[in-house]
Amino acid sequence: MAADETRRAIEATFRIERARLIAGLARLTRDVDRAEELAQEALLIALAEWPKTGVPTNPGAWLMAAAKRRAIDGIRHTRMRERKHAEIARELDNRDTSLEDLEAAMDDDLGDELLGLIFTACHPVISAEARAALTLRLIGGLTTGEIARAFLSSEPAIAQRIVRAKTAIGSAGLAFEVPRAAERAARLPSVLEVIYLIFNEGYAATAGEDLVRPALCAEAQRLGRILAGLLPEEPEVHALLALMEIQASRLAARAGQGGAFVPLTEQDRTRWDRLLIVRGLAALARAEALGGADGPYALQAALAACHARANRAEETDWHRIAALYDRLAEVTPSPVVELNRAVAHSMAFGPAAGLRLLDALGDAAPLRGYAPLPAARGDFLFRAGRLAEAKDQFEAAAGLTRNAREKAFLLARAASCEAPAD
Amino acid sequence: MRVMVFVKATEDSEQGMTPSPELSQMFVDMGKFNEELVNAGVLVAGDGLKPSSHGKRVAFDGPSRAVIDGPFAETRELVAGYWLWEVKDMDEAVAWVKRCPNPMLGPSEIEIRPVYEMDDFAGLIPAEAAEIHDGVGEKLANR
Structure with missing residues (x-):
């Protein structure tokens, strides 16, 4: 029981350090996969050492030092096998920094390294969805399973997405820098x-x-x-x-x-x-x-x-909201903004104003199959007293939404068009 | 999850703050810790509280409301400061508290209490309140 508690305490400490650890290691190795592996190896070393020594005062620097030693060991083994040059090992040893130097370096660079990792994981060469999965994995520390549940996707699909993102980072030669x-x-x-x-x-x-x-x-x-x-x-x-x-x-x-x-x-x-x-x-x-x-x-x-x-x-203050949407439509014009702008105008100036803006929006392709469009039109028509037309719109919206709760809400609104109270 | 982290009072903290090199150092260390909390996205809110001699209590008993002036006796149960943190679980909260510098000059305690979340209230809302709520919804839908 006590051992279990110690393990959980160490893992919690590791979780706090994990993103920064991976950030530092990714910059060192230029390889996210390797950085993740090294961080995991550092956790295993901590799980073996800390129950005996206690958690060090600067756990981040400790974990980083352990991971770096592993990285250097790895490089040394590969090089020794490949070239059998003992000098290389010595040269690498000399480059190994002392713990104090490391701690100082960590304090200077950590924010910068973490930011570098964020910018790399969110690089435009990666698709937005893959960026999100990778960011949750590397910065948020979520497991592939947790990300899959969050996005209602399967674990293999998310794993695939993350692999593709990492490959894109590798082939673009990104340097993990800000x-x-x-x-x-x-x-x-x-x-x-x-x-x-x-x-x-x-x-x-x-x-x-x-x-x-x-x-x-x-x-x-x-x-x-x-x-x-x-x-x-x-x-x-x-x-x-x-x-x-x-x-x-x-x-x-x-x-x-x-x-x-x-x-x-x-x-x-x-x-x-x-x-x-x-x-x-x-x-x-x-x-x-x-x-x-x-x-x-x-x-x-x-x-x-x-x-x-x-x-x-x-x-x-619907007038202020309508004005802000007018401005937003200029700064980032999009059919969705136009739709919300129509809703704001309907609230500020009446349903007819909303309907006019929706008509101007016409049959914008990006909004085809977008449930909020008929839902909004239905609401304007309902408020204008055009109940039969409103009912059609609510039903259309209910048929388009993929969210079960929202669907129930829209069907209830459609039903309310049939038997209006008062 | 959100947790409230209480820094418990001590005889010293109940005396208020008297300038000293130790106190200055504690402020520096605590400042660094707070910065770490902010950078990790953990810190939501927090403040230090004046000694209980500045505080008041209102005692409820039936219709009576009696005001009691501080200071209050049970020093170790008093709160000297608090944070609200957003963490993944209690283990993470404990790990953060462990790396907090001692908030007091002598021995002290920090207490971590999870805040009730939405799900904790499921099934707790009385049927009556639910009916009122549904009624409001219907009225609005049929407006």
Whole structure:
């Protein structure tokens, strides 16, 4: 029992260090697979040593030193076998740094190395989905099984995705370094995109029985907080964090009795997490203070903040929301933004305004088969008193959604078109 | 999961803060630890609390509300500071607390308590409340 407790304590310590360990080792070996293996070997050494010696004062540096020794042993064995030159081993020994040097180096570089690993795992040469899987694996420390469950995918499929991502990193010869200046600005969006994709997979739960998977949201928020710590001068990093914190504040209120979906305007706002709202508003203020109020994530966070500031749905400032969507549609034009803009205008200026914008949107190809489009049209028609047309739209939306809870909600709305009360 | 981490009070902390090199060092060490927590995405909130001599208690008994002024006697049960952390499990919370510098100048204790999560309330919401909730939903749907 005591041995089991010690093992769990060591594993918990390892989990805290794992991402930074892999980051340092990946930069050293230029090989993610090897870095993961070495980190795992360091854990095994710790499991053998620490029960006798106790956990060292700087476990991160200890694990790094153990892993580096393993790396050097490995290189030495290969070279000895290949070339049988004893000098090489000696040369490598000389390059081995003392623990003190290592600790100093770790303190200097760790943030930088971790950031380098994040930028590499999120490199645009990898598909967004594979980036998300790899980031959860390397930075979040999730197992392949956990990632598969999170994305409602099979373990072999996720394993395959991760292998492909690693291969892409290898063949592109990525150096696990933080890109400088202009390149960093160009690559940051692909990092933010991955974190938000992970968050949304938890928040929007596009498929399956559960409406939300809070663990995945928490993981994305954690990644966002880490990134905000590493890149404190980047407004969009704080803006993304603000957006996630504010959206996550509603997790408890989004699922009603029996897990049914509760739309924003009908949520019990006393169940919103005030702490996350405060954190989100503070992060948004930081983004704006850094001059980033017009960034795509800052605008979305500002939209989320409009809802967060309204203690009752009727107090929502829909005019401000409509104005923010107007701006968002200019900064990041997309059919989905147009759809949300139509919803905002319908709330600010009436259902006819919403319908006009939806008609202007027409039959945009990316929205074909997208459940929220008929759901929104149905809502506008319902509010305009055109119940028969609304019913068709709700039924169409219910037929399109892959989420069981949302489907039930839409069918209930379709049914309410038949027998309106009062 | 979210945990609340309590730094328990000591005779010293109940006296308030008197400047000393040890105290300055403790602030430096604690600052580094907090920075580590932030960089790991673990820290959600946290504050230090003034001694209980600045505090008040309100005692409830039936309709009566009696206000009691601090300081309070049972020093070791008092809270001198707290953090809210987002961690994967209790093992991780313990691992983080172990690497915290001693928050006090003498022997001290830190207590970790998991916060109730959404799932913990499943089945706990009374049927009455559920009905009220459903009624509201229906009214809105039929608006």
